[in-house]
Amino acid sequence: MIEIIPAIDLIGGRCVRLCKGSYERKTVYDSLPLDMAKRFADAGASWLHLVDLDGAKASKPLNLKVLDSIVESTDLKVEWGGGIKSFESLKAVLDCGATRVVCGSVAVEKPEEVCSWLKEYGSERIVLGADVRGGLVATRGWLEDSNLNVGQLVDRFLPFGIKQVVCTDISKDGTLEGPSWDLYRRLKSAYPGIVLTVSGGVSSVFDLECAVAEGLDRIIVGKAFYEGIITLEDLKIWWRKE
Numbered sequence: 001m002i003e004i005i006p007a008i009d010l011i012g013g014r015c016v017r018l019c020k021g022s023y024e025r026k027t028v029y030d031s032l033p034l035d036m037a038k039r040f041a042d043a044g045a046s047w048l049h050l051v052d053l054d055g056a057k058a059s060k061p062l063n064l065k066v067l068d069s070i071v072e073s074t075d076l077k078v079e080w081g082g083g084i085k086s087f088e089s090l091k092a093v094l095d096c097g098a099t100r101v102v103c104g105s106v107a108v109e110k111p112e113e114v115c116s117w118l119k120e121y122g123s124e125r126i127v128l129g130a131d132v133r134g135g136l137v138a139t140r141g142w143l144e145d146s147n148l149n150v151g152q153l154v155d156r157f158l159p160f161g162i163k164q165v166v167c168t169d170i171s172k173d174g175t176l177e178g179p180s181w182d183l184y185r186r187l188k189s190a191y192p193g194i195v196l197t198v199s200g201g202v203s204s205v206f207d208l209e210c211a212v213a214e215g216l217d218r219i220i221v222g223k224a225f226y227e228g229i230i231t232l233e234d235l236k237i238w239w240r241k242e
Helices: 033-043 053-058 064-073 087-095 105-109 111-121 150-160 181-190 205-213 232-241
Strands: 003-011 014-019 022-028 047-052 077-081 100-103 126-133 136-139 164-169 195-199 218-221
Touching: 003 022, 003 033, 003 053, 003 232, 014 033, 033 047, 033 064, 033 232, 047 053, 047 064, 064 077, 064 087, 087 100, 087 111, 105 111, 105 136, 105 150, 111 126, 111 150, 126 150, 150 181, 164 181, 181 195, 205 218
Parallel strands: 003 047, 003 218, 047 077, 077 100, 100 126, 126 164, 164 195, 195 218
Antiparallel strands: 003 014, 014 022, 126 136
């Protein structure tokens, strides 16, 4: 059964959503991150995708207090993304209680470090983040583009045991237009042994059903929830199935 993972994106300690990765096109929501996390936990969520957008821009985690409060106050397992550019940052996030850490920009810029982290912490804790724009992987909070496509990025880490990939189509993120199904079909076909997470564009419960039909492993729900299109009651039904 597919795993539905709710998302909280952080700027200034508040819940936000960007549109197509633009910090200039953000929506700030009233709920505090801890309050939102508690709502997800009470509804039956097991995991939370927590993204430090401040940290992604600054190249170091800046919202660790939020992570610590969620881990201390709920039973949620947290998948953290944002600001992981060094071993010190990785260790700080893990020490604060994150269960999984998504490595994005650093995987492009310092692949040897990510390989060493895979060796030390294992593929259950280290997740490859592939944020794609125009076919190429973007870095540094989606502000820069690399010269790698997602397949080249995944291939780089397969020999070192990578097992989990979160792939975001930036052009879909925050748009409520539906995910890039062709992209995920290609990735799932090319890498059947990878646990693949769909991220970006989820617009309705129908998209969750499509992800199941496509045989995908995980899907992140963000803006569709905050805009009231997918409700907490909808998510409860899916979480009871897991």
